[in-house]
Amino acid sequence: xxxxxxxxxxxxxxxxxxxxxxxxxxxxxxxxIYIGILLLATVLxxxxxPQTLPTLVDANLLAAxxxxxxxxxxxxxxxxxxxxxxxxxxxxxxALCSIHLGxxxxxxxxxxxxxxxxxxxxxxxxxxxxxxxxxxxxxxxxPLVFLxxxxxxxxxxxxxxxxxxxxxxxxxxxYTTNQLMICxxxxxxxxLYMFIVDKIMRSKFSASLAAINDDxxxxxxxxxxxxxxxxxxxxxxxMMIAVIGWFxxxxxxxxxxxxxxPLTFMLKVLMVSMIGGRVQIYGNVVGGYxxxxxxxxxxxxxxxxxxxxxxxxxxxxLLSLPEGLFGLYRxxxxxxxxxTLHVRR
Amino acid sequence: MPEIxxxxxxxxxxxxxxxxxxxxxxxxxxxxxGLMGPNGAGKTTLVNLITGKYIADSGDIQFMGHDIxxxxxxxxxxxxxxxxxxxxxxxxxxxxxxxVAVSALYGKDRVNQGLEDAATEAxxxxxxxxxxxxxxxxxxxxxxxxxxxxxLARALATTPKVIFVxxxxxxxxxxxxxKAVRLLERAxxxxxxxxxxxxxxxxxxxxxxxxxxxxHYGKKIAEGPPQDIANDPYVIECYLGSCHA
Numbered sequence: 001x002x003x004x005x006x007x008x009x010x011x012x013x014x015x016x017x018x019x020x021x022x023x024x025x026x027x028x029x030x031x032x033i034y035i036g037i038l039l040l041a042t043v044l045x046x047x048x049x050p051q052t053l054p055t056l057v058d059a060n061l062l063a064a065x066x067x068x069x070x071x072x073x074x075x076x077x078x079x080x081x082x083x084x085x086x087x088x089x090x091x092x093x094x095a096l097c098s099i100h101l102g103x104x105x106x107x108x109x110x111x112x113x114x115x116x117x118x119x120x121x122x123x124x125x126x127x128x129x130x131x132x133x134x135x136x137x138x139x140x141x142x143p144l145v146f147l148x149x150x151x152x153x154x155x156x157x158x159x160x161x162x163x164x165x166x167x168x169x170x171x172x173x174x175y176t177t178n179q180l181m182i183c184x185x186x187x188x189x190x191x192l193y194m195f196i197v198d199k200i201m202r203s204k205f206s207a208s209l210a211a212i213n214d215d216x217x218x219x220x221x222x223x224x225x226x227x228x229x230x231x232x233x234x235x236x237x238x239m240m241i242a243v244i245g246w247f248x249x250x251x252x253x254x255x256x257x258x259x260x261x262p263l264t265f266m267l268k269v270l271m272v273s274m275i276g277g278r279v280q281i282y283g284n285v286v287g288g289y290x291x292x293x294x295x296x297x298x299x300x301x302x303x304x305x306x307x308x309x310x311x312x313x314x315x316x317x318l319l320s321l322p323e324g325l326f327g328l329y330r331x332x333x334x335x336x337x338x339x340t341l342h343v344r345r
Numbered sequence: 346m347p348e349i350x351x352x353x354x355x356x357x358x359x360x361x362x363x364x365x366x367x368x369x370x371x372x373x374x375x376x377x378x379g380l381m382g383p384n385g386a387g388k389t390t391l392v393n394l395i396t397g398k399y400i401a402d403s404g405d406i407q408f409m410g411h412d413i414x415x416x417x418x419x420x421x422x423x424x425x426x427x428x429x430x431x432x433x434x435x436x437x438x439x440x441x442x443x444x445v446a447v448s449a450l451y452g453k454d455r456v457n458q459g460l461e462d463a464a465t466e467a468x469x470x471x472x473x474x475x476x477x478x479x480x481x482x483x484x485x486x487x488x489x490x491x492x493x494x495x496x497l498a499r500a501l502a503t504t505p506k507v508i509f510v511x512x513x514x515x516x517x518x519x520x521x522x523x524k525a526v527r528l529l530e531r532a533x534x535x536x537x538x539x540x541x542x543x544x545x546x547x548x549x550x551x552x553x554x555x556x557x558x559x560x561h562y563g564k565k566i567a568e569g570p571p572q573d574i575a576n577d578p579y580v581i582e583c584y585l586g587s588c589h590a
């Protein structure tokens with residue numbers, strides 16, 4: 001193994017493989033600005049409108065679901081309509097371990113990671129076997145089947161009342177300070193996901209993802225091990241989404257499938273992806289915040305009708321903005337998976 | 346010339362249709378082998394069997410001493426088998442540069458190759474195919490002639506030993522077709538690749554190929570030097586009808 005530190009990048013050579021990490025400070029400017037804005041917004045909300053902190057948590061978590069979902073979409077070349085299945089799996093795993101075994105959040109997180117990865121690996125062959133509409137329908141179906149199971153085995157999952165008595169992230173102390181800490185934790189998870197997925201999308205691994213997304217048969221003919229990459233791109237994002245279920249369970253100290261598994265929750269995630277632009281990592285953050293505050297606004301104005309308005313808004317977005325709101329910003333540029341290289345002759 | 350690929354009694358059927366029926370032939374290193382036959386003769390299916398899209402029902406395929414009959418397509422590519430498509434299949438959302446870089450990254454295993462190294466190597470193949478100025482254009486925005494060039498650049502970037510070229514002249518005007526043929530000839534000279542060339546245009550094969558294999562209804566009906574094939578009465582009958590034979 002050989003480590004080479006250059007002015008603009010760190011190069012790690014292990015065996016016959018080479019890994020590069022750009023560290024040139026000019027690449028850090030924009031991420032620092034974005035992180036600064038998000039942190040500043042959280043602190044401002046804490047001081048001026050602490051009751052809005054839960055909305056920020058929602059926004060961060062919606063973005064944190066949409067970001068790995070974007071990776072899954074590109075890497076499998078298919079749109080998964082059931083990310084909430086993994087939220088349910090992660091949430092129930094954390095809740096059951098916390099209630100029955102008294103495990104703290106740090107330990108249940110490990111259980112959630114294992115459960116999420118296990119379910120991801122179990123379901124990943126779907127992305128190889130099924131394609132197009134069949135894949136979409138199957139992924140749509142799994143959360144609904146899981147929901148039915150929670151109703152059938154009410155002794156375990158407690159049906160629509162859900163599991164309660166889950167240990168919270170923070171006990172004691174001021175409510176608003178705890179909310180701030182939890183909000184910062186959700187922001188940290190979202191930023192961590194963004195960092196991981198962004199790094200993947202700029203690595204040589206992303207070239208294979210992009211090729212699979214465009215034409216998996218040609219990608220395989222050009223030497224890409226499509227099955228392996230699909231399994232990785234399915235299982236790891238599934239694990240990342242399951243962590244959000246763990247967060248919901250410990251944040252609300254109750255967890256019921258009826259809150260997350262139905263289509264209404266999936267619609268919100270889908271709208272985040274639509275507004276952010278399909279497979280736009282930074283756009284998902286914009287989408288997450290937009291949807292969280294739109295929901296807050298709609299509920300305060302139209303009440304329960306908000307659930308009816310959401311699909312209508314989604315339909316309008318699908319027809320009018322196929323590249324999402326964030327796509328308007330990038331309208332004049334190609335949808336790039338990789339930075340464009342300019343080579344001088 | 347040493348033998349590089351051996352196809353031995355390969356058959357493939359789809360339901361009741363026998364697409365390829367007990368076909369055997371060999372390809373020698375450095376030669377250009379023409380594969381011809383009327384529409385529906387099974388030429389593309391045969392290429393799909395060799396490149397791994399389909400698995401043969403019977404028979405075996407040997408490539409440089411490896412039995413590749415049931416090998417996954419990506420493993421065949423890493424061994425040195427590459428192809429182009431009859432109807433170009435670019436990566437529509439990838440730039441020409443990145444399309445070729447994918448092949449450079451994942452084709453034959455290279456030591457210590459990062460994305461930037463692959464992109465640099467890809468520029469060489471794009472330059473060779475006359476597409477350097479189009480390097481930042483998306484696959485979906487290229488013209489048919491440019492797509493043919495991109496397919497060849499992509500295939501060459503995997504550093505193949507054999508390239509299967511599927512009707513490179515289809516849909517091109519005579520000028521473009523001749524440029525495409527010259528490009529193939531140059532590729533053979535500069536990269537030392539062996540070519541299996543599917544083509545309908547007999548004149549092109551007469552000039553470029555050392556041997557020609559003819560398929561009809563999935564069966565091999567003739568094999569030999571292009572001049573002999575052009576004068577073979579059965580081949581003429583299959584192409585033009587019995588009155589011309």
